[in-house]
Amino acid sequence: MDTIIEKITGDSGHDRQVIQKAAAIIKKGGLVAFPTETVYGLGGDAFDADAASKIYAAKGRPSDNPLIVHISDISDLTELSDDVPEVVYTLAERFWPGPLTVIIKKNCRVPDTVTGGLDTVAVRLPDNETARKFIKASGTFIAAPSANLSGRPSPTSAEHVAEDLSGRIDMIIDGGDIDIGLESTIVDMTGDVPVLLRPGFVTAEMLCGAVGEVAYDPALMSGVDGEVRPKAPGMKYRHYAPKAEMTVVEGERGAVADKIKQLVRNDISQGRKAGIMVSEENKDFFCEGEMICLGSRTNPEEIARHLFGALREFDERGVDTIYAEAFPLEGIGYAVMNRLLKAAGQRVIKV
Ligand code: AMP
Ligand code: MG
Numbered sequence: 001m002d003t004i005i006e007k008i009t010g011d012s013g014h015d016r017q018v019i020q021k022a023a024a025i026i027k028k029g030g031l032v033a034f035p036t037e038t039v040y041g042l043g044g045d046a047f048d049a050d051a052a053s054k055i056y057a058a059k060g061r062p063s064d065n066p067l068i069v070h071i072s073d074i075s076d077l078t079e080l081s082d083d084v085p086e087v088v089y090t091l092a093e094r095f096w097p098g099p100l101t102v103i104i105k106k107n108c109r110v111p112d113t114v115t116g117g118l119d120t121v122a123v124r125l126p127d128n129e130t131a132r133k134f135i136k137a138s139g140t141f142i143a144a145p146s147a148n149l150s151g152r153p154s155p156t157s158a159e160h161v162a163e164d165l166s167g168r169i170d171m172i173i174d175g176g177d178i179d180i181g182l183e184s185t186i187v188d189m190t191g192d193v194p195v196l197l198r199p200g201f202v203t204a205e206m207l208c209g210a211v212g213e214v215a216y217d218p219a220l221m222s223g224v225d226g227e228v229r230p231k232a233p234g235m236k237y238r239h240y241a242p243k244a245e246m247t248v249v250e251g252e253r254g255a256v257a258d259k260i261k262q263l264v265r266n267d268i269s270q271g272r273k274a275g276i277m278v279s280e281e282n283k284d285f286f287c288e289g290e291m292i293c294l295g296s297r298t299n300p301e302e303i304a305r306h307l308f309g310a311l312r313e314f315d316e317r318g319v320d321t322i323y324a325e326a327f328p329l330e331g332i333g334y335a336v337m338n339r340l341l342k343a344a345g346q347r348v349i350k351v
Pocket of ligand 1: 065066067068103115118120121122144145146183186197231232233234235
């Protein structure tokens with residue numbers, strides 16, 4: 001199959017045509033990758049079980065790993081669930097449109113293929129104008145996981161999507177580079193207390209500020225082989241994995257730099273190509289190895305935005321190992337560390 005790629009240019013007539021073309025593909029049961037503020041999504045009609053099957057096939061995604069249903073208006077919630085708790089509206093009014101996904105009981109209209117057989121559904125109202133216009137124009141809701149091949153880092157540009165899915169999907173809407181760069185925060189709203197299943201830009205502190213109390217899924221920072229099974233099925237897979245063996249190095253700044261230097265030198269002496277993933281503040285410590293700088297430690301949003309692109313870049317440079325500096329667990333730093341540790345298969349050296 002040929003994959004059509006169309007750019008959003010800011011010219012309203014042109015962009016309207018692109019969105020109409022994408023919507024027509026969805027109405028015919030096809031697949032369209034589209035930009036959101038978190039990462040690019042791979043969308044199909046949320047009420048079409050066959051479209052959901054096509055999404056799993058295109059990504060090579062295990063079918064027990066459910067999709068997020070994207071809506072364009074808060075009132076759409078009642079189309080997906082007969083049981084929307086009042087507190088979900090409290091969160092929706094505070095954080096939507098935005099990078100927060102809520103898990104609620106599903107109704108019988110939502111196909112089991114979309115929810116991986118669960119009786120709950122994940123719902124999000126994205127804060128990206130193109131995404132919302134595309135959902136509206138489709139006349140349905142859009143089931144979409146991230147638009148990458150299963151196991152690869154989530155895509156933060158249309159080029160990343162094309163690398164993974166060209167020839168496997170009908171269309172890519174190129175909306176340029178992404179704002180946030182990490183997938184949405186997921187919070188389970190089916191129990192008495194909201195439970196954080198996946199950290200993201202909307203932090204636990206922000207959720208607490210809105211609803212008073214939030215619990216953490218005990219599996220959040222544990223490994224894929226950990227004893228606790230994550231409540232979000234997708235979190236049990238070794239996601240975001242670069243081809244190289246990755247290690248996170250944690251500790252006092254100077255000691256971290258010394259350790260990474262020593263590891264890199266050792267790799268080079270044994271004929272391995274070593275990658276270094278560091279902050280602006282630490283980059284001058286290194287004169288050997290393939291270095292990618294994620295941004296300043298004073299701007300954790302910048303670090304988050306560049307993380308997945310850096311992992312892909314290391315794949316392209318063909319490194320054998322990657323050493324990454326650890327970041328503080330504050331604010332979005334918690335989500336950054338969650339993704340870093342997953343990419344590293346929880347391999348950490350403390351110095
Ligand atoms: P992705 O959009 O690729 O990040 O994948 C969607 C994420 O949402 C995966 O980690 C899923 O496991 C999670 N998810 C989707 N639906 C549910 C649900 N009903 N309950 C728990 N987690 C879900
Ligand atoms: Mg994903």
